[in-house]
Amino acid sequence: MTDTYCDKLADIKEAELNTTSTVYGTAVEISCNPGYYLEGGSSSVVLVCQDDLQWSRNISHCLAVECRSPPSVVHSTQRGSSVTLFSNVTYECDGDYRHEDGYTSKTITCQTDGEWSQVSMSCGHSRCPPVPEVLNANPDTRLSLLQTTVNYTCYDGFIVPDESQHKTARCNGRIWNVESSDDGCNAIVCLDIIQVDGKIVDSLNVHPGAEVNISCHESAILSTKRSHMIVRCLENGKWNQGIPDCIEKSRSKPVIEPVEARGSDLIGIVAGLSIGLLCLFIIVIDASAIAGDCKKLQNNICGMHN
Numbered sequence: 001m002t003d004t005y006c007d008k009l010a011d012i013k014e015a016e017l018n019t020t021s022t023v024y025g026t027a028v029e030i031s032c033n034p035g036y037y038l039e040g041g042s043s044s045v046v047l048v049c050q051d052d053l054q055w056s057r058n059i060s061h062c063l064a065v066e067c068r069s070p071p072s073v074v075h076s077t078q079r080g081s082s083v084t085l086f087s088n089v090t091y092e093c094d095g096d097y098r099h100e101d102g103y104t105s106k107t108i109t110c111q112t113d114g115e116w117s118q119v120s121m122s123c124g125h126s127r128c129p130p131v132p133e134v135l136n137a138n139p140d141t142r143l144s145l146l147q148t149t150v151n152y153t154c155y156d157g158f159i160v161p162d163e164s165q166h167k168t169a170r171c172n173g174r175i176w177n178v179e180s181s182d183d184g185c186n187a188i189v190c191l192d193i194i195q196v197d198g199k200i201v202d203s204l205n206v207h208p209g210a211e212v213n214i215s216c217h218e219s220a221i222l223s224t225k226r227s228h229m230i231v232r233c234l235e236n237g238k239w240n241q242g243i244p245d246c247i248e249k250s251r252s253k254p255v256i257e258p259v260e261a262r263g264s265d266l267i268g269i270v271a272g273l274s275i276g277l278l279c280l281f282i283i284v285i286d287a288s289a290i291a292g293d294c295k296k297l298q299n300n301i302c303g304m305h306n
Helices: 263-284 288-304
Strands: 015-017 027-032 044-048 076-079 088-093 105-109 137-139 149-154 166-172 199-201 211-216 220-222 228-232 246-248
Touching (some): 211 220
Antiparallel strands (some): 015 027, 027 044, 088 105, 220 246
16 A cells, blocks of 8 residues: 655745654644734644645735734823734834933833833823932032933042043933042142151142252162252142252262362463463573562462452
């Protein structure tokens, strides 16, 4: 006895078959893909190849799931109205109104279970508490609507810890993302000059514009080889030049400082040297008489400048 067969099943869109066999007595399960269903509402069906070599039921396609009408949201503009599977509907709040999470726009999607991704929505005048105060800074607005961003500018002479002059706060979900007192602007100061290794300062002022005279104890000298040095605190909290160290004089190389001579002293020295050279020349040529006179002349000139 030979096998008998039913006709091959036609392709069914958005469906899967558990077997492709068409032999008499075969049971074939047809399952619709997620988001689709058969007429009558079920998602799958079993077909049997019968004695008359006909399938027990005719199935041509799976139907797409549809959602109910999208919800209405007051104080908003609805964009889109399709209820088919994976359709999107967007709600944009009017004016200063916001969704509960603070955003002006929200989109919902028709899901495979025939339900919208979100059905409870509203646009309202939701607000955060009053704009928080930031220590030593001014806000650029006092509005406290959701998603409002407030920019703070530090007072003159103050700066935030990251060395900038500005900071921001944002109203998210009815709360602000900054604390009112723990996260403010600090006074700009230069690093304190540590009085170690014999260092002496005439002032402990470390605010911008302050000038500090740095020197050393008698047994030490600045590493710059100077007796003292004046540094100034800049507006950015930095000293205008590096802070020198004090080193013991015994460890430093001696500094030979030039001696300033008066003009009259220089004239006497030059004249004395000139006369001396002349007399030496005369001595060499054995002119003893003239040499004596030169000696007297030299003594007279040197005496005038002593």
